Amino acid sequence: MWQSSPPGSIYDHIRVASFSIGPDGLIEQWSRRAAGLFGMASRDAVGRDPVEAFMPAELRADARRRVGEILDGKEWTGLVPFRMPGENGAHGLAEIYVMPSETGAGERAALCVVVDVRALRRIETDLAASQAIFGQSPFGFVLFGTDFAVVRANQRFATVFGGTAEDHRGRTVADYLARPEADRLSATLARVLETGDAVTDLQLVGTAPGSADRRHWSMNLYRVHSGSGRPIGIAGLATDVTQRHIAAREAASARRNLALLNEASARIGNSLDLETTARELLDVAVPGFCDLASVDLYQGLLTGEESAPGSWGRYHQKSGSGSAELRRVAQASAVSDALPEVLPGTSTGSGGDTGPPALGAVHHYPFHSPCAVALRTGRVTDVPGDDRGFVHSTLAVPMVAHDIVVGLVQFSRTKGSEPFGERDRALATELAARAAVCIDNARLYRREHERALILQRSLLPPGDPEAAGLDIACRYLPGNTATEVGGDWFDVIELPGHRTALVVGDVMGRGLRAAVAMGELRTAVRTLALLDLEPAEVLSALDEVARGLGTPGGGERSDGFGGGGGGGAQWPSRAAHKSREADLSEVYLATCVYAVYDPVTRRCTFANAGHLPPAVVEPGEPALLLDVPPGMPLGVGGEPFEEVEVELKEGSLLALYTDGLVESRDHPLDEGLEAFRRALAEPSQPLEDVCDHVLTTLDTSHGEDDIALLMARIQGLPADAVGDWRLPRELRSVGRARELARAQLTAWDLDDLVDTTELLVSELVTNALRYGEGEIRLRLLRDRTLVCEVWDAGLVQPRRRRARDTDEGGRGLQLVGLLSAAWGSRRTPRGKTVWFELALPDGEPAAEPSVEQLLSMY
Numbered sequence: 001m002w003q004s005s006p007p008g009s010i011y012d013h014i015r016v017a018s019f020s021i022g023p024d025g026l027i028e029q030w031s032r033r034a035a036g037l038f039g040m041a042s043r044d045a046v047g048r049d050p051v052e053a054f055m056p057a058e059l060r061a062d063a064r065r066r067v068g069e070i071l072d073g074k075e076w077t078g079l080v081p082f083r084m085p086g087e088n089g090a091h092g093l094a095e096i097y098v099m100p101s102e103t104g105a106g107e108r109a110a111l112c113v114v115v116d117v118r119a120l121r122r123i124e125t126d127l128a129a130s131q132a133i134f135g136q137s138p139f140g141f142v143l144f145g146t147d148f149a150v151v152r153a154n155q156r157f158a159t160v161f162g163g164t165a166e167d168h169r170g171r172t173v174a175d176y177l178a179r180p181e182a183d184r185l186s187a188t189l190a191r192v193l194e195t196g197d198a199v200t201d202l203q204l205v206g207t208a209p210g211s212a213d214r215r216h217w218s219m220n221l222y223r224v225h226s227g228s229g230r231p232i233g234i235a236g237l238a239t240d241v242t243q244r245h246i247a248a249r250e251a252a253s254a255r256r257n258l259a260l261l262n263e264a265s266a267r268i269g270n271s272l273d274l275e276t277t278a279r280e281l282l283d284v285a286v287p288g289f290c291d292l293a294s295v296d297l298y299q300g301l302l303t304g305e306e307s308a309p310g311s312w313g314r315y316h317q318k319s320g321s322g323s324a325e326l327r328r329v330a331q332a333s334a335v336s337d338a339l340p341e342v343l344p345g346t347s348t349g350s351g352g353d354t355g356p357p358a359l360g361a362v363h364h365y366p367f368h369s370p371c372a373v374a375l376r377t378g379r380v381t382d383v384p385g386d387d388r389g390f391v392h393s394t395l396a397v398p399m400v401a402h403d404i405v406v407g408l409v410q411f412s413r414t415k416g417s418e419p420f421g422e423r424d425r426a427l428a429t430e431l432a433a434r435a436a437v438c439i440d441n442a443r444l445y446r447r448e449h450e451r452a453l454i455l456q457r458s459l460l461p462p463g464d465p466e467a468a469g470l471d472i473a474c475r476y477l478p479g480n481t482a483t484e485v486g487g488d489w490f491d492v493i494e495l496p497g498h499r500t501a502l503v504v505g506d507v508m509g510r511g512l513r514a515a516v517a518m519g520e521l522r523t524a525v526r527t528l529a530l531l532d533l534e535p536a537e538v539l540s541a542l543d544e545v546a547r548g549l550g551t552p553g554g555g556e557r558s559d560g561f562g563g564g565g566g567g568g569a570q571w572p573s574r575a576a577h578k579s580r581e582a583d584l585s586e587v588y589l590a591t592c593v594y595a596v597y598d599p600v601t602r603r604c605t606f607a608n609a610g611h612l613p614p615a616v617v618e619p620g621e622p623a624l625l626l627d628v629p630p631g632m633p634l635g636v637g638g639e640p641f642e643e644v645e646v647e648l649k650e651g652s653l654l655a656l657y658t659d660g661l662v663e664s665r666d667h668p669l670d671e672g673l674e675a676f677r678r679a680l681a682e683p684s685q686p687l688e689d690v691c692d693h694v695l696t697t698l699d700t701s702h703g704e705d706d707i708a709l710l711m712a713r714i715q716g717l718p719a720d721a722v723g724d725w726r727l728p729r730e731l732r733s734v735g736r737a738r739e740l741a742r743a744q745l746t747a748w749d750l751d752d753l754v755d756t757t758e759l760l761v762s763e764l765v766t767n768a769l770r771y772g773e774g775e776i777r778l779r780l781l782r783d784r785t786l787v788c789e790v791w792d793a794g795l796v797q798p799r800r801r802r803a804r805d806t807d808e809g810g811r812g813l814q815l816v817g818l819l820s821a822a823w824g825s826r827r828t829p830r831g832k833t834v835w836f837e838l839a840l841p842d843g844e845p846a847a848e849p850s851v852e853q854l855l856s857m858y
Contacts, residue, residue, distance in 0.1 A: 014115060014116070014119055014120055014123055015033070015036075015037055015115065015116040015119040016033060016113065016114070016115055017031055017033035017034035017036070017037040017038075017113075017114045017115075018031045018033065018034060018111065018112060018113050018114065019031055019034045019045070019050075019112050019114070020101070020109060020110065020111050020112065021050065021067070021070070021071070021109060021110040021112065022103070022109055023071065023103060023107035023108055023109055025049065025067055025068075025071060026047055026048060026049055026050075027045050027046050027047065027048050027049075027050055027053070028046065028109065029046070030042040030045040030046050034114065037094075037114060037116055038054065038082070040053070050067070051063040051064055051067060054082040055080075055081075055082065056081060056091070059081065063080075067110075070098050070100060070110045071100075071108045071109070071110060072108065073100045073108060074100065075098060075099055075100060076096075076098045077095070077096070077097045077098070078095075078096065079093055079094070079095055079096075079117065080093075080094050080095075080096050081093055081094075082094055092116065092117075092118065093116075093117040093118065094114045094115065094116060094117060095114070095115045095117050095120070096112055096113070096114050097112070097113045098110050098111070098112050099111045099112075099113075134152075134154050135154055135155060137154055137156060137237075138156060139156060139237050139238065139239050140153075140154065140156045140157035140160060140217075140236075140237070140238035140239070140240075141153065141154040141156065141157060141235070141236070141237055141238075142154075142157050142168070142235075142236045142238065143224065143233055143234075143235050143236070144189060144233050144234045144235075144236065145232075145233045146193060146231065146232065146233055148172060148173065148186060148189050148190070148234075149170050149171065149172055150168050150169055150170060150171045150172070151169065151233055152165070152169065153165050153168040153169070157238065160208055160240070161176060161208065161209060162209045162210070173185045173186055173189070176206065177204060177206045178206060181204055181205060181206055184204075185202070185204060185219075188202060188221060189221065189234050192221045192222065192223055192234050193223055193231060193234055196223045196231075198220070198221065198222040198223075199219075199220065199221045199222075200220045201218050201219075201220065202218065202219040202220070202221065203216065203217075203218060203241075204216070204217045204218075204219055204238075205217075213242075214242075215240060215242050216240070216241050216242045216244075216245040217238050217239065217240055217241065218238070218239045218241045219236055219237065219238045219239075220236070220237045221234055221235070221236050222234070222235055223235075250423075253423055254423070256288070257423065257427045259288075260284060260285075260288055260289055260427065260431070261427070261430060261431075261434075263284050263288070264281075264284045264430075264431055264434050264435075265434070267280050267283060267284055268280045268281055268284060268434055268435050268438055269434070269435075269437075269438030269441070271442075272441070272442045272445045272446070273442060274297060274301070274302060274329065274439055274442050274443065274446075275329045275330065277435060277438045277439050277442055278295040278297065278329045278330035278407075278435065278439070279295075279329075279330045279332075280435075281293075281295060281330070281409065281431065281432075281434075281435040282294075282295065282330050282331070282332040283332070284431065285332075285411060285431060286332040286333065286334050287334035289411065289424075289427065289428070289431070290334075290411040290412055290413050290417075291333070291334045291335050291391075291412060291413050291414045291417060292331075292332070292333050292334070292335065292391065292410075292411075292412035292413075292414070293331065293332050293409065293410060293411050293412065294328060294330065294331040294332075294356075294409070294410050295328075295329050295330040295331070295399075295407060295408075295409045295435075296326040296327065296328055296329070296357075296363075296407050296408045296409075297326060297327055297329050297399075297406060297407035297439070298324060298325070298326055298327075298405075298406060298407055299324070299325040299326060299327050299362055300324070300325075301406055301407070301439075301443055302327055302329070304443075304446065304447065304450065323364045323365045323367075323371070323372045323375050323376075324364060325362050325363070325364050326362070326363060326364060326365075326407065326408065327360065327361070327362050327363075328357045328358065328359055328360060328361050328363070329359075329360070329407075330359070331359055335414055365408075370382065370383045370384075370396050371383070371396045371408055371410070373396075374396040374397065374398045374408060375398055375405055375408055377398075378398050378400050378405055379398070380395055380396070380397050380398075380425050380428060380429055381395070381396045382394070382395065382396075382420075383395070383396050383410070383412075390414055390415065391412045391413070391414055391415075392413065392414065392415055392419060393412065393413045393417075393419035393420045394410060394411065394412040394413075395410065395411045395412075395420055395424070395425060395428050396408060396410050397409050397410070397411065397428045397429060397431075397432040398432065399432045399433070399435060399436035399439065400432070400433060400436055401433070401436035401437045401439065401440035402437075402440060404440065406436050406439055406440055406443070407436070407439070409428075409431075409432045409435070411428050465492035466784070467492055467494060467500035467597075467712070468494075468498035468499075468500065468599050468717065468781075468783040468784060469498065469500070469597070469599020469600075469602070469714070469715050469716050469717050469783070470500055470597060470599070470712045470713065470714065470715060471687050471712065471713040471715055472492060472687075472710070472711070472712050472713075473687040473688050473690070473691045473711050473712075474490060474492075474691075474708075474709060474710045474711070475691050475695060475707070475708070475709040476488070476490070476706070476707070476708050476709075477660075477695070477700060477706065477707040478706050487505075487506060487507025487508070487509060487510075487514035487515060487517060487518040487590065487706075488505070488506045488507075488518070488658045488660065488705075488706035488707070488708040489503075489504075489505050489506075489507075489518050489521075489522050489708065490502075490503060490504045490505075490656065490708045490709075490710040491503040491522060491525060491526065492710070493525070493526055493529045495529060495532060495596065496532060496787070496789075496824055496826060496833075496835050496837075497598070497600075497779075497781065497787055497789055497833070497835060498599055498600070498717065498781050498783050498785075498787055499596055499597060499598050499599070500596070500597045500599075501525075501529045501594065501595065501596050501597075502593075502594075502595045502596075502597065502654070502656060502710060502712060503522075503525055503592065503593070503594055503595075503656075504592070504593050504611065504656035504657065504658060504708055504710050505518070505521060505522075505525075505590055505591060505592035505593070505611070505634075505658075506590060506591050506592075506611070506658045506659065506706075506708070507521065507588060507589075507590040508588075508589045508590060508591075508633070509588070514588075517546075517549055517588045517590070518590075520545070520549060521542060521545065521546060521549075521590055521592075521634070524541075524542055524545045525538065525542060525592075525594070528541050528542065531826075532824070532826035532827070534596075534605070534607075534643065535594045535595065535596055535605050535606065535607035535641075535643055536607045536640070536641040536642060536643045538594050538607070539592065539594055539607050539608075539609045539631070539634070539641040540640065540641055542592065542594075542609070542634055543609065543632075543634045543635065543636070543637055543641075544637070545634075546588050546589070546590055546634035546635035547635050547636075547637050549588040549635070588634075588635050589633045589634065589635040589636065590609070590633060590634040590635060591609055591610040591611035591612075591633050591634070592608075592609045592610075592611055592634055593606065593607075593608050593609075593611045593612075593614060593628075593656055594606070594607050594608075594609075595607075595614065595654075595656070597648075597654075597712070597714075599715070599716050599717045599783070600716070600717050600722055600781065601647070601716075602647060602648050602649070602650065602714060602716040603645055603646070603647050603648070604645070604646050604647075604648055604654065605643055605644070605645045605646075606626065606628045606643065606644045606645075606646065607628075607631075607641050607642065607643050607644075608628045608629060608630050608631050608641070609630075609631050609632065609633055609634045609641060610630055610631055610632055610633035610634070610636075611630070612657065612658075612659060612662070612673075613625040613626050613627070613628050613630070614626045614628065614654060614655065614656050615654075615655040615657075615676065615677065615680060616646070616648065616652060616653065616654055616655075617652065617653040617655075617680050617681075618648075618649050618651075618652045618653075619649065619651045619652065619684070622677065622681065623655075623676075623677040623678075623680040623681065624677075625673065625677070626644070626646060627644070628644045629641075629642040629644070648714045649714065650714060650715070650716055651684075651713065651714060651715075652713070652714040653680065653687075653690070653711065653712075653713055653714075654711070654712045654713075654714065655680060655694075655709070655710070655711045656709075656710040656711075657676070657707075657708065657709045657710070658705075658706065658707060658708040658709075659705065660700075660705035660706050660707040660708075661676065661694075661698060661700065661707045661708075661709060662675070662676050662698070663705075664699055664705075666699060667699070672698070672699075675697070675698055676694070676698060678697075679693060679694045679697040679698060680694065687711055687713050690711060691709060691711055694709065695707075695709070717781065717783060721781065721782045721783065722779070722780070722781055722782075723740070723741075723744040723778075723779065723780035723781075724777070724778075724779045724780075725737075725740050725777070725778045725779075726775055726776070726777050726778075727765070727775070727776040727777070727778060728775070728776075729769065729774065729775060729776060730769075731769065733765060733769065733776060734762055734765045734766055734769070737761050737762065737765045737778050738758045738761060738762055740778060741754075741757050741758055741761045741778070741780065741788070742754050742757075742758055744780050745757055745780075745786075748782055750782075750786065750840070750841065752841040753786060753838055753840075753841065756819050756820075756838065757786070757788060757838065759815070759819070760788065760815070760816050760819060760820060760836055761778065761788055761790070763812040763813075763815060763816055764788070764790040764816070764834050764836070765778065765790055766812065767790075767798060767812060767813075767834070768790050768791075768792040768794075768834070771794060771796060771798070772792030772793065772794035772796075772831070772832075773792060773793040773794040773831070774792055774793030774794070774830075774831065775792070775793070776790065776791065776792050777789075777790070777791035777792070778790055778791075779791070782840075784840070785821065785837050785838065785839055785840060786837065786838045786839075786840060787835060787836075787837050788835060788836055788837075788838075789833050789834070789835040790833070790834050790835070791828065791831065791832075791833045792831050792832065793830055793831035794831055794832060795827075795831060795832065796832075797825050797827075797832060798813060798825050798834055816836050820836035820837055820838055821836075821837045821838055821839050822836065822837045823835060823836035823837070
C-alpha cells in the first residue's frame, strides 16, 4: 500500500539527500533534500562542477580524480568535506555513497546519496543517551502507545512485574492492577494524551506477581511527541514508595499517639471522682484510638475498703475461681448508640459465662480468661475475637498505679480498622497508666476527705444543743465532693450561772490541715470558756493559740493575755519572727465570734475577731446586723479585741453564721448579707423552720465553702426562777442565807435539796465572810439544774487543799465538791463569784455519800 511519509520521519532527522552526475562530470539532477542540505537551489546547482561548487581548493585535485574513477564505473563510499554556502562558508562533513549508472544512450553517469554526518552523529548520541536513561534507570520506565498498550518497558519495570522487558510489549494496565486502580490509571492516561498536561505523583496500589503484599507506587506521566510535535504516546516513570508509605503511616501513627497522650494529659484527671475519671479515659480513647472500650474497677476500691494496697483483687485469685469482684464503671462505643455485646464474657459467680456485664454490674472474670491473666500479671494481654467476627482485635490492659492494679480497661477494634500493633500496645499501656494514677489519686483523696469529714463532724456539737434561756437550732453544710474539707465550726458551751457561750468560727484554707487547726481552736475555746474569761480575753488567748499553730514545731508565743508578766510564755525571739516570716504559708488565720448570754439579765456580750457581724431580729422589727467591732483575724496578733454588750428582748432571734452562707462567686458579700436579712423576716416561726427557710432562700448549693449557721431564740429565765439577795457583812448573815435558801427551795417544791443546799450555802457564805471583802450576794437559779452563787468583792480565788488530821477546819470546799454536781469560781468586774450546781430531783432518792468519801476528807 502506498502512503505518504508523515512529517518528522527518520529521514528528516538524519538529513538524507541525493543528486546525480552526468557523463560530463557536471551535476545533472538536484533533489530538494540536497537543496536543503547544501543550501543551494536546483537552478544554481544543475550544470555545475560539484568539485568546484562544494570542495575546498586544497582538495579539488584529488576530488577530480575520484570523480573520474566513478565515471569509469567504480563505486565509492567515503567522507567528504564540503562548504555550506548558507552557513557563512562553514565546512560540513558528508558521507557519500556513489553508485555508477548509465544514461539511455549507454553513457557512464553516477547517482550520489548524501548523509550529513553531524546529524547522524547527533542521532547516535541521542539514541545512546536515551538507551542509557531508559535501560539503566533504577526506576520503572514504561512507554504507552496511543492505544494505552505498552510499547516499551525497561528492565527495572520487568524486575518488579516479572519476565523480560520485551515480554511486556503489548500489555495493558489491566494486566498489572486490579479493576479500580486500572480504571483510574486508564482515565489518567487518556487525560494526559488529550490535554498534554503532565501528572506527577499519581498514587497506585497493587500487588506484584507472586506476592500477596500490598505495594504502593508513585507514577509520573507525560505525553511524548515526534519531531514534528505529533503525540505518539505517554511515558511513565514509576517508583516503589511502599517503604515511604510505611514510614509515613508510622509517623502519622506516632503523631496521633502523641496527640492522644497530650489530650489524655488535658482531659483525664480533671475530677477526683473515680467513675468520672474512667469516663474521661474512654472519651479520649473512643474513637481516636479504638472502636469499643470499657473500664472495670475493683469493687473494694470503689467501696472504700480500708485494706492494704493492692489487696482488693487477691481473694478470688488465690482461691482459683477467678478475679476478685469488679464493677463496670464506664463503657463507650463508636459503632452504635449502645455497646454491642462483643466484649469477652464474665462470670457472676453462678458458674456460667453470662456475656459482657452491664454498666454498673458487679462481676468477676474466669480464672484462665485473658482479662484475669492481665489482672494477675499486670501485663497487657490479647483477647481473641468473637465468633461473629465483629471485633477482630482486643487488648486487656491492667490499670497499674504505683505497682498496684486498680482495675482493667479493654480496647477493641472492629472489622475495617487496623489490628493493634506494638505501638498501639505501648500507647494503650500509657493511657491506662495515666488513668490509673488519677484514679488512685482520687481514691487517696476520697480517703483523706472522708477522714477529714469524720474529724470535722466529730468536733461539731452532736444534735441540737440545749442551753438555759435559749432555744437553739443549728445547721452545718459541707462543701460538695469536688471541694476540700473546710475549717468552719460552731459550738454551744454551758457556763456557770446558766450562762451560755455561743461560738462560730472559720479557719481560712482547705483540707485536713484546716480541719485539724479548727479542732485545735475549738478545743482551745472550750478550755478558755471553762476559765470563765471575758469574751475579749478569750479571743486574745485564742489569737495566741492560732499564732502558735503557724510556727514550725509550735514555737513559743507571747503570754496568753498579751502581757509580759512572769506567769505567761515569753515574747517570741527574733529567730522565731524570722522563721514565721519565712514560712507564711504555714500561718493559720481564722475568724471567730464569741458571745456570752446571761438568761437572768437577757444581756449578751460579743467579741469579734474578723468575722461577719451577728444578726438580731426583735419581734415585729426587721433584721439588723449588730455593730460589733470586727477586730483582726486570729493568728495576726498585735491588736486588742473589743466587747459589745447588748440587751435582747424576749423572743428575739440571734443568728451567727460563716461566710459560705452569704458569699460566693455569683454575688458579692453585700448582696448576700442583704438577702440573709430578708430571709430572717419571719422570726416568729419555729426555729427549725427558720433555719430551713434561710438555707432554701439563699444560694447554699454553690459548693465553694462550708456553711455553718447557729440560731438562738431568746427566752430569759422567769422572775420566779431566780432568787437574789444581798447580805450584810456580819456573822448572822450565814443563818440568814440558810433561811432564804430553805424558803426558796420550798417554794420551788425542791424539798429534797433543802438539806444539801443549806449546808453548802452555809459553807460558801462563811468563806465569803472569812476571806472575802465587801457586801455578800446570794443568788439561786432554777432551770434544768439548781445553781447557787455567792458573790463578794474579794479578788482572792478559793483553792481546795487537803486538811491535816489535826486541823479543825479547811474541809469546806472538799465538802462542796463531794456533795455538788459541779462547783467553781470566776472573776467578776467587782470581785469574784463562787458557785455550785445540784441536779434536780427525778423522783429517785438522792444517793448518800459513802463512808469512804466522807473519810477521804480527813
